[in-house]
Amino acid sequence: MRSDATELGDARRRVESLIRELPGGSGDRCFDQPWELRAFAIAVAAYHSGQYEWSEFQLSLIESIKDWEQSGGQEPWSYYEHWLEALETVLAGNGALSDAALDERTKAVLATPKNQNHHQAHREPVAIDPAR
Numbered sequence: 001m002r003s004d005a006t007e008l009g010d011a012r013r014r015v016e017s018l019i020r021e022l023p024g025g026s027g028d029r030c031f032d033q034p035w036e037l038r039a040f041a042i043a044v045a046a047y048h049s050g051q052y053e054w055s056e057f058q059l060s061l062i063e064s065i066k067d068w069e070q071s072g073g074q075e076p077w078s079y080y081e082h083w084l085e086a087l088e089t090v091l092a093g094n095g096a097l098s099d100a101a102l103d104e105r106t107k108a109v110l111a112t113p114k115n116q117n118h119h120q121a122h123r124e125p126v127a128i129d130p131a132r
Contacts, residue, residue, distance in 0.1 A: 014044070036080035043087045052090045060086035 031037045047054055064082040068075065075081075091097045 014048075031080070033080075036083075039080050039084045039087065043083065046087070046091065046096075051096055052094055056093075057086055057090050060089045064089070 031040070043057065046052065047057065061082060064085045068077070068082065088097065095101060
């Protein structure tokens with residue numbers, strides 16, 4: 001098995017474990033929309049890769065929710081909208097979303113040969129976790 005597939009599987013298991021620990025995590029309604037799960041997973045992955053400190057994210061999330069409350073709740077409530085806003089704020093504050101960082105990442109992606117990853121059929125066996 002390829003090491004990147006193993007790392008991906010490990011990351012997926014860590015996120016699934018965190019989800020099970022959330023209030024309501026054992027049920028089907030942790031996330032109302034698929035993007036909410038993606039936002040959660042991106043935040044966890046960015047934290048694990050050292051992009052920010054968790055306490056920094058927590059403070060940003062608290063600030064986002066406070067701002068919503070002080071606005072009188074003009075926008076509909078969405079916990080993961082605030083989660084995403086907090087993540088964007090923290091990553092932007094650390095320079096991860098700067099124009100230079102995004103330009104550098106864009107150049108790296110564009111320089112990657114077309115068939116390096118998913119643009120080519122892979123003949124290796126694929127492990128699939130059973131549905132829960």
